[in-house]
Amino acid sequence: MEDSSLNTKTGHEAHLPHDYYTCKASHAFDQWFACLTVGRQLSSYYRYGKKSDCSKHWKKYKLCMQMKLRSEESGKALMQEYREEENKQRMSQPNVLDVWTLR
Numbered sequence: 001m002e003d004s005s006l007n008t009k010t011g012h013e014a015h016l017p018h019d020y021y022t023c024k025a026s027h028a029f030d031q032w033f034a035c036l037t038v039g040r041q042l043s044s045y046y047r048y049g050k051k052s053d054c055s056k057h058w059k060k061y062k063l064c065m066q067m068k069l070r071s072e073e074s075g076k077a078l079m080q081e082y083r084e085e086e087n088k089q090r091m092s093q094p095n096v097l098d099v100w101t102l103r
Contacts (some may be wrong), residue, residue, distance in 0.1 A: 032057035
């Protein structure tokens with residue numbers, strides 16, 4: 001019999017998607033490669049006046065490859081650190097809430 005207490009998620013983990021701590025190298029590589037395409041670069045140059053920085057996609061691909069070489073717990077910790085850094089960067093950048101003033 002399986003112990004149901006081992007499968008119970010606590011705290012904020014209960015609200016996370018089931019694949020939050022996983023990483024697919026093929027998907028990360030596809031995102032990086034798509035970022036490098038001529039169409040994406042021309043679109044970025046047209047919209048923002050500069051070419052796209054694809055380093056965040058390459059960083060995620062490298063992370064996925066590192067996770068394959070580590071234990072499950074170590075990989076989970078590595079992904080959690082990556083997600084926290086990603087969220088910190090996202091919060092530090094301007095967003096739509098900066099445009100509107102509260103009444």
